Amino acid sequence: MANKKRNEFVFNMNGHVEPQRPFLIGVAGGTASGKSTVCKRIKEKLGEEHEARVVIIGQESFYKDLTPEDREKADLGQYNFDHPGALDIHQMHKTLTDIIARKIVKMPLYDFKSNARLKDKYAIVHASDVHVVLFEGILAFYDKRIRDLFNMKCFVDTDPDTRLERRVRKDTLEMNRDLELVLNQYITFVKPSFEDFCLPTKKYADVIIPRGAENTVAIDLIVQHIQDLIRGPQPADKNRLRNRARHHSDSMVSRPH
Numbered sequence: 419m420a421n422k423k424r425n426e427f428v429f430n431m432n433g434h435v436e437p438q439r440p441f442l443i444g445v446a447g448g449t450a451s452g453k454s455t456v457c458k459r460i461k462e463k464l465g466e467e468h469e470a471r472v473v474i475i476g477q478e479s480f481y482k483d484l485t486p487e488d489r490e491k492a493d494l495g496q497y498n499f500d501h502p503g504a505l506d507i508h509q510m511h512k513t514l515t516d517i518i519a520r521k522i523v524k525m526p527l528y529d530f531k532s533n534a535r536l537k538d539k540y541a542i543v544h545a546s547d548v549h550v551v552l553f554e555g556i557l558a559f560y561d562k563r564i565r566d567l568f569n570m571k572c573f574v575d576t577d578p579d580t581r582l583e584r585r586v587r588k589d590t591l592e593m594n595r596d597l598e599l600v601l602n603q604y605i606t607f608v609k610p611s612f613e614d615f616c617l618p619t620k621k622y623a624d625v626i627i628p629r630g631a632e633n634t635v636a637i638d639l640i641v642q643h644i645q646d647l648i649r650g651p652q653p654a655d656k657n658r659l660r661n662r663a664r665h666h667s668d669s670m671v672s673r674p675h
């Protein structure tokens with residue numbers, strides 16, 4: 419696994435290692451690939467096994483408000499929610515940089531049924547209390563400035579037929595959408611936009627997770643890797659490093675000229 423951007427660490431008053439900034443993980447992949455489920459599993463495991471404080475942010479918080487005409491189109495499955503233009507990329511970037519700066523951030527909550535943000539309802543993220551932030555969305559890696567903020571990038575790679583089946587179930591059963599409109603939206607916007615804007619970003623991933631949440635081996639490896647990065651050097655590692663440094667300096671002294 420690539421470790422391009424190692425987090426920086428400081429020691430707190432108790433001598434424990436605290437990350438200077440939350441460890442930011444981007445999770446991309448097609449619709450219904452299992453991004454949210456993978457994030458939930460990572461959060462559960464980091465929380466239960468490593469007591470890490472983890473927050474999940476969904477890209478849907480950053481959908482732009484719709485004009486009345488676009489609202490009508492959306493109700494008929496004729497609005498392209500899979501195009502980068504549907505998202506407020508600037509606000510997405512600002513939110514993530516505020517989180518990195520450990521600010522208190524107000525996160526809009528999105529309602530897929532009304533195709534709009536919930537009025538006056540937010541999730542408040544106290545970024546200074548958070549160890550790990552998982553940001554998930556079909557276009558999480560689309561914008562370079564946002565991509566560059568992630569310490570780690572994962573792409574959930576699930577078979578397209580499986581994704582379509584899940585998507586249809588979700589839209590019809592959970593969101594009460596009309597089957598004909600759902601299929602039409604999929605063929606007109608979801609599939610072509612996946613091919614144009616999401617799939618090309620797979621190359622930026624550090625880790626590809628085939629089959630999503632059922633891939634427990636991949637999830638365990640990711641959790642272990644995050645844990646290694648956010649915990650900083652442990653006493654055993656430090657002793658080993660100290661001994662190696664001592665051995666190195668001894669051999670420097672005794673080396674014949």
Ligand SMILES: Nc1ncnc2c1ncn2[C@@H]1O[C@H](COP(=O)(O)OP(=O)(O)O)[C@@H](O)[C@H]1O
Pocket residue numbers: 447448449450451452453454455456584588629630631632
């Ligand atoms: N490994 C899996 N096996 C079966 N169903 C799954 C699996 N992963 C996700 N799902 C289901 O598929 C749907 C989409 O999953 P979700 O994690 O919300 O995907 P995404 O966030 O990529 O849209 C949900 O109903 C979820 O419960």
Ligand SMILES: Nc1ccn([C@@H]2O[C@H](COP(=O)(O)O)[C@@H](O)[C@H]2O)c(=O)n1
Pocket residue numbers: 448449450453481499500529530532533534555556608
């Ligand atoms: N009002 C909306 C907003 C978004 N969508 C669809 O959601 C998909 C992205 O969410 P996933 O959890 O599936 O990654 C995207 O494909 C949009 O088409 C929507 O249908 N309605």
